[in-house]
Amino acid sequence: MTGVIALFDLKASHARVAADVRRRIDAVFQHGRFILGPEVEELEERLAARAGVRHAVTVSSGTDALVASLMALDIGPGDIVFVPSFTFAATAEAVVLAGARPRFVDVDQDDWTIDPLRLEQAIAETAREADGRPRAIIPVDLFGLPANYDAINAIAKEQGLAVIADAAQSFGGAWASLPVGSLATATATSFYPTKPLGCYGDGGAILTNDDDLSKKLRSVRVHGSGAGQYDNVRIGLNARFDTVQAAILLARLEIFDDELRRRATIAARYDNLLPAGMSRQRQTADRRSARALYTVRVTSRDKVRHRLQEAGIETGVYYPRPLPEQPAYRAYAGGESDFPVSAALAQEVLSLPAHAYLSDAAVEIVCRCLAEASGKGARAV
Numbered sequence: 001m002t003g004v005i006a007l008f009d010l011k012a013s014h015a016r017v018a019a020d021v022r023r024r025i026d027a028v029f030q031h032g033r034f035i036l037g038p039e040v041e042e043l044e045e046r047l048a049a050r051a052g053v054r055h056a057v058t059v060s061s062g063t064d065a066l067v068a069s070l071m072a073l074d075i076g077p078g079d080i081v082f083v084p085s086f087t088f089a090a091t092a093e094a095v096v097l098a099g100a101r102p103r104f105v106d107v108d109q110d111d112w113t114i115d116p117l118r119l120e121q122a123i124a125e126t127a128r129e130a131d132g133r134p135r136a137i138i139p140v141d142l143f144g145l146p147a148n149y150d151a152i153n154a155i156a157k158e159q160g161l162a163v164i165a166d167a168a169q170s171f172g173g174a175w176a177s178l179p180v181g182s183l184a185t186a187t188a189t190s191f192y193p194t195k196p197l198g199c200y201g202d203g204g205a206i207l208t209n210d211d212d213l214s215k216k217l218r219s220v221r222v223h224g225s226g227a228g229q230y231d232n233v234r235i236g237l238n239a240r241f242d243t244v245q246a247a248i249l250l251a252r253l254e255i256f257d258d259e260l261r262r263r264a265t266i267a268a269r270y271d272n273l274l275p276a277g278m279s280r281q282r283q284t285a286d287r288r289s290a291r292a293l294y295t296v297r298v299t300s301r302d303k304v305r306h307r308l309q310e311a312g313i314e315t316g317v318y319y320p321r322p323l324p325e326q327p328a329y330r331a332y333a334g335g336e337s338d339f340p341v342s343a344a345l346a347q348e349v350l351s352l353p354a355h356a357y358l359s360d361a362a363v364e365i366v367c368r369c370l371a372e373a374s375g376k377g378a379r380a381v
């Protein structure tokens, strides 16, 4: 038996908006402006308003949102960009694609996002080595939880660095009253289907308050265009967004707040029902996670995961290796033992089903099975 309690449920989510999606994409088929059409413009206005910023620039993926941000900030060869060692490959990949060098920094052992103390140390070490210019920090809002922007923005300001938020998993989250999108120089998000706000293919966006940067981003996404389409003023990308996907997102935005609320409720339920002593990503009162993934730490993770799978419960492992240990990134890794928190997390993290269409009963089943499989006591329900 597999997949009875699924990690994601895109079908249930689609069923709620199916008629609206159909109507909106039919309208696109009618007008025929398939790339950067009117729905893209409407979506960008909605996204910017939601994030409390002046500009949203949609692009073809979350990865391109990161690459375009680096390019628009003129970050490239000779430049160093600080990234966490516990993240999806795209965070560091974007830096290399832009021609710059990623410098990995371990994450905080409680909230699992880039550790501000280690970040300061890494910046200081880089200054001593003097073989590259530190230019930017890319904090990652892991599993939907905004990174420690208070500390990171203070460090960035002092050091004259840009902050590019990797908010691929956190659109819809917030820090106090500030929505994700307004916490950094530029915020890159993803509309990959399983992200909190997902479309039906690839997509992404950059959110910013910087007028000049938004103009450059619009140029970068269309081959570095200038005043006219065949006026090329910089090296850019083909990173345009499809109108059909924008139409789908306009429909999906109608249920987005409702889905966020339900995911928060599910997460709170897990908080109460997890086996005693099982640790999870720490949340704080001032940060609101978009709850992309509900993730716990378990020893003998693979054994526990297998037991859950046998019980029909799907889980995920994000991520099985710290990024600096991946073959493609070893050249940027520095010392072997520089990322102890990431190394431990890679052995122990387990993401549980926590989507908006999960039943209350399913959370209980998962927690009971987790208690049994991990040998920890179940809480009284």
Ligand SMILES: *Cc1c(COP(=O)(O)O)cnc(C)c1O
Binding pocket: 061, 062, 063, 064, 087, 088, 090, 091, 140, 166, 168, 169, 189, 190, 191, 192, 202, 203, 204
């Ligand atoms: C998904 C993801 C990305 C990349 O987004 P795509 O839309 O898949 O290109 C980047 N960073 C993180 C942390 C992600 O989870």
